[in-house]
Amino acid sequence: MGDLEIRPATADDVPAIVGMLADDPLGAQRESPDDLTPYLAALERLSADPNQRLVVAVREGRVVGTLQLTIIPGLSRRGATRSIIEGVRVHADERGSGLGTQLIEWAIDESRHQGCQLVQLTSDNTRTDAHRFYERLGFTASHTGFKLSL
Template sequence: MVVESIVFRSALLSDVPAIVALLADDALGNHREVLGEPLDSRYVDAFRAIEADANQRLVVVVDGSEVIGTLQLSFIPGIARTGMWRGQIEAVRIATHRRDSGLGQRVMEWAIEEFRAHHCGLVQLTTDKSRGDAHRFYERLGFVASHEGYKLAL
């Protein structure tokens, strides 16, 4: 019998190499991320900025001592919709060997509950247009593709 000991927790600086490896482990991420030792200082700077911002939370999903997932939660205040707070989910990744196990759904349900607990009235996310499997996954969870998004690289 396998006992699962999955824990969701705020990331530590020591988790960042594992997070970067998860981000790099797909067709899009392997062109965007920088793997190697020492850890690229831009990741350390980003981690410190996230850690210092009370409206940001970088999360790891661990099983024992292994980082098997990650996501970033942003709590966004707004004037629109009578001052409604929004929850933004970014950079969701599950370790390759743990995909198709229900873990992705568990991660998303956990994130949604975190936003509920912080009185957010809306949860939003973006996903690359080429990620058809991700689109179907989010739609199964009740997300609706209600807006068209745009990005401008600087």
Template sequence: MLADDVLGSKRERNERPLPDSYIKAYQAISTDPNNELIVACRGDEVIGVQQITFTPYITHQGGWRATIEGVRTSSSERGKGLGTELIRFGIQRAKERGCHVVQLTTDKKREDALRFYESLGFKASHEGLKMHL
């Protein structure tokens, strides 16, 4: 799913065996109590994923934030509400963990994703910057 779109197909590697970098990332995520990898399944088929990272911040009186990343649904499931369920689940987890903010980023080229997140109440309140290393 990570490679199943125009942007992901350029940066992800969908091959067997799976590159070791993905295995190492999964191991780090699965052992970190401030990271959750959410996997939605229908039977034995994975149909959606997202990662939630919980981070304490020195700002906002030392409050915690939840960052939602890597949200993907299988192409056969798009438009059926699974993405909404995933994001609402992420918001609920943030509340359960006492976070005061849920944040996410999406590539500016993902116009549909931007509209989707805005429809769920997210606001483009900050300008984000990245540096690829």
């Protein structure tokens, strides 16, 4: 990966992560970069859970990407373990550089290392560029997702 480091996120990374989460039309509506308290609490929960990997991509000392990988043991598919990739973001300055591909490849490799038989992700219906990106990486749009806000 050359000068790119992918490592676990720390509290010092939270402002950059939240900035990337908020840097698009959807994220701007649901993120609150002015109050990092809930994000720091979430990082503590994530860090304490052995099935969670919140990582950042760092280039030249700067956080330029992030994603969350969740490992889920299960009974279906003959007791298969699966992973879910969430919150994939690449800093605006890095889009088109191949960083997104490197992040997803890291997540796939880590999923294999954790014994997963399946990697899943969701992408908002409006993110058509992201859909094409994931399909280029071998993902198929095989399911319809549903959400219920609580």
